[in-house]
Amino acid sequence: MYQYDHYDQAMVDARVAEFRDQCQRRLEGKLTEDQFKPLRLMNGLYLQLHAYMLRVAIPYGTLSGAQMRALGNIADKFDRKYGHFTTRQNIQYNWIKLEDAPDILADLAKVEMHAIQTSGNCIRNISSDHFAGAAADEIIDPRPYAELLRQWSSFHPEFSYLPRKFKIAVIASETDRAAMRLHDIGINIVRNDAGELGAAFYVGGGMGRTPMIAPLINGFVPLDQLITYSEACLRVYNRYGRRDNKYKARVKILVHELGAEEYTRQVEEEFALLIAQSIEPPFAELERIRTYFDEPAFDADASDELDRTDPDFAVWSDRNTHPHKTPGYVSAVISLKPVGGIPGDATADQMRLMAELAEQYSFDECRVTHTQNIVLPHVRKADLFALWQKLDAAGLGTPNLDQVGDIIACPGLDYCSLANARSIPIAQQISQRFHANGKGEILGELKLKISGCINACGHHHAGHIGILGVDKKGVENYQLSLGGSEAEDTSLGKITGRGFDEAGIVDAVETSVDVYLAQRQDGERFLDTYRRIGMEPFKEALYG
Amino acid sequence: MVDPAQNGLRFRTDAPVSDPAVTVEAFAEQTNALAVRIEPGEDVRLLLPFLDRLRLVEVNFPSFGDGRGYSAARILREAGYTGELRAVGDVLVDQIAYMKRCGFDAFQPDELLDRGDVENALSRWPDVYQPTADGRVPIWNLRHG
Numbered sequence: 185m186y187q188y189d190h191y192d193q194a195m196v197d198a199r200v201a202e203f204r205d206q207c208q209r210r211l212e213g214k215l216t217e218d219q220f221k222p223l224r225l226m227n228g229l230y231l232q233l234h235a236y237m238l239r240v241a242i243p244y245g246t247l248s249g250a251q252m253r254a255l256g257n258i259a260d261k262f263d264r265k266y267g268h269f270t271t272r273q274n275i276q277y278n279w280i281k282l283e284d285a286p287d288i289l290a291d292l293a294k295v296e297m298h299a300i301q302t303s304g305n306c307i308r309n310i311s312s313d314h315f316a317g318a319a320a321d322e323i324i325d326p327r328p329y330a331e332l333l334r335q336w337s338s339f340h341p342e343f344s345y346l347p348r349k350f351k352i353a354v355i356a357s358e359t360d361r362a363a364m365r366l367h368d369i370g371i372n373i374v375r376n377d378a379g380e381l382g383a384a385f386y387v388g389g390g391m392g393r394t395p396m397i398a399p400l401i402n403g404f405v406p407l408d409q410l411i412t413y414s415e416a417c418l419r420v421y422n423r424y425g426r427r428d429n430k431y432k433a434r435v436k437i438l439v440h441e442l443g444a445e446e447y448t449r450q451v452e453e454e455f456a457l458l459i460a461q462s463i464e465p466p467f468a469e470l471e472r473i474r475t476y477f478d479e480p481a482f483d484a485d486a487s488d489e490l491d492r493t494d495p496d497f498a499v500w501s502d503r504n505t506h507p508h509k510t511p512g513y514v515s516a517v518i519s520l521k522p523v524g525g526i527p528g529d530a531t532a533d534q535m536r537l538m539a540e541l542a543e544q545y546s547f548d549e550c551r552v553t554h555t556q557n558i559v560l561p562h563v564r565k566a567d568l569f570a571l572w573q574k575l576d577a578a579g580l581g582t583p584n585l586d587q588v589g590d591i592i593a594c595p596g597l598d599y600c601s602l603a604n605a606r607s608i609p610i611a612q613q614i615s616q617r618f619h620a621n622g623k624g625e626i627l628g629e630l631k632l633k634i635s636g637c638i639n640a641c642g643h644h645h646a647g648h649i650g651i652l653g654v655d656k657k658g659v660e661n662y663q664l665s666l667g668g669s670e671a672e673d674t675s676l677g678k679i680t681g682r683g684f685d686e687a688g689i690v691d692a693v694e695t696s697v698d699v700y701l702a703q704r705q706d707g708e709r710f711l712d713t714y715r716r717i718g719m720e721p722f723k724e725a726l727y728g
Numbered sequence: 729m730v731d732p733a734q735n736g737l738r739f740r741t742d743a744p745v746s747d748p749a750v751t752v753e754a755f756a757e758q759t760n761a762l763a764v765r766i767e768p769g770e771d772v773r774l775l776l777p778f779l780d781r782l783r784l785v786e787v788n789f790p791s792f793g794d795g796r797g798y799s800a801a802r803i804l805r806e807a808g809y810t811g812e813l814r815a816v817g818d819v820l821v822d823q824i825a826y827m828k829r830c831g832f833d834a835f836q837p838d839e840l841l842d843r844g845d846v847e848n849a850l851s852r853w854p855d856v857y858q859p860t861a862d863g864r865v866p867i868w869n870l871r872h873g
Contacts, residue, residue: 191867194854202852206822214842215822222793223822305793335857335867341829342802342860345795422799427768461806463859465868472871 185246185549186331186476188296195338196293199300203227204286211283226306226344228276228299229285233601236280238288239302244312244330244354245273245552249543252550254295256535262288267535269520269528271592271643272351273311273552274302278599300338305346307337307418311353313361314553317477318515318561320507324381326356326373328474329410332465336411343418347425347433350418351390363554363670365389365398366646368435369417374404382406387417387447388439391640395676396436399444401451409455412464416455420447479510480547480562486512490565497572500583505568512565516546518558518575519582519590523619524612527593528556537578545571554670555592555631557585588623588630588697589615592643596636596653597660603636605653605660610634613690623697630710632693633668646670648711649693650677662689666696666722667714678719681727692726699725737835737846739828740812745784765816772800776807785809787832789817798830805831805861821845825852831861 188196203223210220224230228239240255247255255275259267262284263277270276280288292298302309310330317325333352337343343350353362356373364370370386382404389398405413421435424442439447488511492498505514518538521527530538538558542550545567546560553559563571575581584590591614594600596607611634618624633647637654644650650665661683668677684692697710699722704713714722738744749765750758752774763784766772775782785804787797801813814834815827821841824832828850835841859866 189871191855191870195857195867198853202849205848209845214845219792219820219822305795338857339826339853340858341826342798343795344826345793345798345823419799423796427794427796457806461859465866466872468872469868 185248186243186327186473192335193293193296196296196298196300199227199298199339200286200289200293203289207282207286222304222345224285225304226301227285227289228302229280229282230303231601232278232595232599233597234599235278236282236285237276237278237599238280238285238299239270239274239276240292240297240299241302241309242274242297242552243334244310244316244327245314245554246316246327247542247550247552248295249539249548249550251295251297252539252542253536254291254297256532256539258288258291259532259535261291265532266529267532268526268595269530269552269556269558271554271556271594271641272309273314273554274309275552278595303349304344305348305350306344307340307346307350307352310334310337311351311362311367311554313355313357314551314559315361315506315515315561316356316551317479318506318508318513319357319359319361320509321359322357322509323375324356324373325477326354327477328470329371329373329383329407330354331473331476332411332470333414336414336465343422346418346422347427348430348435350421350435352414358672360670360672360674361553363643363646363674365674366391366395366643366670367398369414370398371410373407376404380406383410383413385413385417387451388436388444390434390436391643391645392434393431393638393640394434394437395640395645396440397674397676398436399439401444401448407470408464408467409459410464412458413451413455415463416451416458419454419458420450424450480549482510482513482562483564486510486564487566488512491569494569496576496583497569500572500576500581501568503583503587504585505563506559508562510562513562514565514568516560516563516568516571517553517585518560518580519584520557520580521584521590521615522579522582523589524616526608527591527611530558534578534580537574537580541571541574555586555590557590584624586629586631588618588627588632590631591615592631592633592647594635594637594642596634596642600636602639603653604638604655605636605662607634607636607642607651607653610651610653610662610686610689613686614693617690617694618697621694623694623701626701627697628709630697631669643670644668645676646674647677648709648714649696651689651693654683656683660686662686664689664692664696664726666719667711669711680719680723695725696722737824737837737841738812739833742812744834745812747784749784749786766797766800768794768796772803773807775804779807779809782809782811784812784814786814786816786836789815789819792818792820792823798826801827801830801832802861821849825849829856829860829862829864
C-alpha cells in the first residue's frame with residue numbers, strides 16, 4: 185500500500201503545525217468562531233450535540249496494521265475507548281476536546297495519517313472499492329488513481345472554498361461497491377475497444393435532500409488527462425455552483441439546472457484551456473504510485489480447499505467472504521454489526537485485534553467499507569478458520585454481510601446536531617427483531633439503511649429498505665422507502681406512504697419483509713421482488 | 729480601509745497603480761482605464777480582450793467563504809495577465825497563502841492583519857502538490873527531477 189516519502193510527510197507535518205497555530209489563535213481570540221469554523225472543518229473537527237467530533241481520513245479506505253492500531257490507541261487516549269467507521273470509509277471519534285485535536289493530528293501524522301479535508305466545503309477524502317487489488321472482477325487496481333487524486337486535491341488552493349462539499353469515488357469494475365454514481369464525481373476506470381485504459385466520468389450524483397444519480401458526462405478520459413479533466417469539472421462548479429442556498433449548492437443541482445449536456449460542454453471548454461497549462465502530473469508519478477500497490481507475494485501453492493466441518497464457520501465463510509483474484513485466497517469481511525450493536529462502532533481493543541489479524545493473515549492490510557465494516561483483503565483459505573475463531577471470540581464474527589442485520593445507520597440524534605430523530609436505536613431494534621424471529625437467516629441479501637435526517641448520511645435513498653427519521657411536531661417519526669440501490673443498478677427508493685413511530689417502523693420493516701417472503705421467486709433478492717411486483721402489494725400490507 | 733502599501737501586503741516591485749478600480753462594465757467602455765474591480769458573480773473572462781492595457785485587477789471577496797475569486801485569479805494568470813492582482817475585502821491570514829498560489833500578488837484586507845501571522849502563513853508550506861499560477865514546482869515534478 186502507499187507509503188509517504190519525505191514530501192508527503194512534510195506536508196502532513198506542516199498541516200499539523202498550521203492547525204496547532206490556528207487553534208492557538210482561536211483560543212487567543214484572534215480568530216472568531218466564524219473565521220475558525222471552516223479551518224477546523226477542513227481538519228475534520230465538527231461540533232456535534234455534546235462534544236467535538238474528529239473525522240479521520242482513511243484514503244480509499246486502505247489501512248495498514250500499524251495505522252489501525254494507532255486508531256485504537258487514539259480511541260483509548262483521547263476518546264471513550266471506541267470509534268465509529270463511516271459510510272465514506274473514514275473513522276470518527278465522538279468525544280473530542282478542542283485542545284486535544286492538534287495532539288491527535290500529531291499522533292496520526294506519525295503513522296502517515298491525517299484528518300485533512302474530511303469536512304468543509306472542499307474536496308473530501310477520495311473513496312474507492314473496498315476489494316480493490318483483490319477482487320476477481322476488477323480490470324485494474326483503482327487505488328493508484330485515487331492516490332493521485334488525493335495528492336492533487338490536498339490543499340488545492342483554488343478549490344478550498346467551494347459552494348459545498350465535494351466527494352469523489354474511483355472504481356475499476358462493473359460491479360459498483362462504492363456507490364460511485366451517488367458521488368459528486370464518480371470515476372470508473374474502463375478499457376476501450378483498443379484495449380486502452382481510461383476514466384468514465386459521472387458528475388452530479390448525491391444523496392441528501394435532493395438525491396440524484398450522476399449522469400455520464402464523458403465515457404473515456406485518457407488517464408494522462410485525469411487530473412486536468414477533474415480540475416475542469418471543479419472549476420466550472422466553483423465558478424457557477426449556487427452559493428445563495430446551501431441546500432442547492434452541490435454540483436448535482438448545477439448539473440441538473442444546466443442539464444448534463446450544457447455542464448459537459450462547459451467542462452470540455454474549460455478542459456481545452458486547461459490542457460494547454462500542462463498541469464497533469466508526469467506519467468512517472470503514476471508509475472511510482474503504482475509500485476506501492478503491487479500485488480503482495482501470494483503463495484502460488486496456496487490450497488483452494490476450505491475445511492467446512494464447523495457449521496458456524498461454514499455459514500460465516502459463505503456470507504462474509506468475497507472471491508479473490510488469486511486461487512487459494514479470499515477477502516474476508518469483519519462485520520461491525522453484531523446483533524443489537526451500534527453499526528460501525530469498534531472498540532479500541534477490537535481495532536488493535538483487527539490490526540494484529542491484518543498483519544498476521546492479510547499482508548498487513550485492511551480496508552474500511554462504505555457499509556461500515558472492515559475487510560481483510562488477502563486471506564489464505566487455509567487460514568480462514570483460524571481467523572474466524574479469533575474474530576468470533578472478540579465479538580467480530582457476526583455472519584451477516586449484506587443481510588438485514590448489516591445495517592448502515594448515521595449517528596443520528598444520539599450525537600448529531602443536525603438530526604431530527606435517532607437512528608441507532610432503530611437499527612438495534614431491527615437487528616434484534618430479525619435475529620429473534622429467525623427471519624434474518626432466510627432473507628438473503630437485503631440492504632437496510634437508516635438516516636436520522638434529510639441529509640441522508642445513512643444512505644436511506646439507496647437502501648433496498650430505507651428509513652428516514654423526521655421530526656413530526658416534536659415527535660420522532662420514520663418514513664419507509666423501498667427499492668433503492670447503491671450498486672451498479674443504482675436506483676433511488678420510493679416512500680411507501682405515511683410515516684411510523686418508533687415501534688411502528690420496526691413492525692413496518694417486518695411487514696414489508698413478509699410481503700417479500702410470500703412473493704419471492706427462485707433466487708430473488710428483496711430488491712428483485714420489489715422491482716418485479718412494484719409498490720402496491722407492500723402498500724396494501726402496510727396500510728391496507 | 730487599510731493602505732496595502734502600509735500593510736506591506738504587496739509582492740511586486742513596480743509602482744502601484746493609483747487609478748481607482750472601476751467596474752467590469754465601465755472598464756469595457758473607458759478605453760483609458762487601467763484598473764478594474766471584479767465581483768464574485770462576474771465572468772473574469774470578459775477582461776481577457778483588455779489584458780494589454782490592464783495594470784490592476786482587484787478581486788473582491790465580500791465574504792472569505794466565497795471562493796469564486798480564486799478561480800478568477802488563476803484564469804487571469806493562465807491567460808497571461810502579468811499586472812497587479814489584488815485581493816480585497818474579507819481577506820484573512822488563513823486564506824492568503826492559497827490566494828497567493830492562485831496568482832494574487834497584493835492584498836488589501838478590510839482588517840489589518842498581524843504581520844507575524846502573515847509571515848507564518850506564507851512560509852508554512854515547504855512544497856506544494858499542484859501546479860498553479862505561482863510557478864512553484866509541484867512535488868510531482870520534484871520527485872522526478
